[in-house]
Amino acid sequence: MSDLATAIVFWPAAALMLGTALYVFITSSMARAGLLLLASLGVEGLVFLALASEFLGFLQLLMMSGEMVIMVFFMVMFMPDPGGLMGMDMTHDKRRSASVAIAIAVGLAVVAVLTDWPARVAGTDAPDVRAIGYEVMGRSMVSFLFAAMTILLAMVGGVLLAKHGGRFGIPAPAGEQRGQEND
Amino acid sequence: MVSLPVVLAAGAVMFGIGLYGALGQTNTIMVIMGVELMLGAAMLNVVGFLRYSHPHGTSGNFFVLVVMTLMAVEAAVGFALVVSVFRHRRTAEVDDLTDLKG
Numbered sequence: 001m002s003d004l005a006t007a008i009v010f011w012p013a014a015a016l017m018l019g020t021a022l023y024v025f026i027t028s029s030m031a032r033a034g035l036l037l038l039a040s041l042g043v044e045g046l047v048f049l050a051l052a053s054e055f056l057g058f059l060q061l062l063m064m065s066g067e068m069v070i071m072v073f074f075m076v077m078f079m080p081d082p083g084g085l086m087g088m089d090m091t092h093d094k095r096r097s098a099s100v101a102i103a104i105a106v107g108l109a110v111v112a113v114l115t116d117w118p119a120r121v122a123g124t125d126a127p128d129v130r131a132i133g134y135e136v137m138g139r140s141m142v143s144f145l146f147a148a149m150t151i152l153l154a155m156v157g158g159v160l161l162a163k164h165g166g167r168f169g170i171p172a173p174a175g176e177q178r179g180q181e182n183d
Numbered sequence: 184m185v186s187l188p189v190v191l192a193a194g195a196v197m198f199g200i201g202l203y204g205a206l207g208q209t210n211t212i213m214v215i216m217g218v219e220l221m222l223g224a225a226m227l228n229v230v231g232f233l234r235y236s237h238p239h240g241t242s243g244n245f246f247v248l249v250v251m252t253l254m255a256v257e258a259a260v261g262f263a264l265v266v267s268v269f270r271h272r273r274t275a276e277v278d279d280l281t282d283l284k285g
Contacts (some may be wrong), residue, residue, distance in 0.1 A: 016194055024216060047230075056244060060226075069257055074262050090209045091207050092207065098203055101199040104198070105198060106195075108190075112191030113188045113191075113192060115188075120187070121237065139242070144245070146216075151256060154259045157260060157261045157263065161265075162266035
């Protein structure tokens, strides 16, 4: 991909990615926030494509689509006002959080711009998928297996944590369920 | 045109947005969403370095794969914790979980 094509795709995609990411924490509708996060991370896949990482771009789109759809289900299940119809404010320490986040973002951006990075290496063609496959199934095989085992352990641990009674077999306390106090 | 500092600066802004969400939201699911954005910013940085300083390398792609794995694992364990906490406390608000507060 040429530099011009990269710029044409990168700038709008990056703006959309950051705009949707910011709107995730501005909107009062939690279901909408989940879909905006899906949009943000999906558009990040487009940014990857613009940066000549086709494999990672498509993988990002696939992974985030699945993950964010699951996240929307959890939001609808566990949030008191998923539709944002009651106008609930679900934030705390807003000003301090924003100050810390802005300070860190500006600091990182300044470091990124002022650092004397190594000169750009010639060539814009990303390695083809076959080369990435040889990397994953060759030199990085042990690390790849470790990542796979981590996912397996997370699945087993997640099921153990989430099952009725939890990992110690202690049942949830009876009564005092939300929404039943006034019955 | 696009250069490495531009990509890194975009990653820095995305990291800041994610940090704002993780610090400022009261619901656990929203905190997880903030962490997801921070990890997304880390991936963007790695892809930027891949493109501009190591365009023909393959090991960087693998590193992004590991970060994606981390995102999935973080979400899975986080959701399991939310389910467990919700069973016992009937809430997923971080402000209500203050047992370790001195």
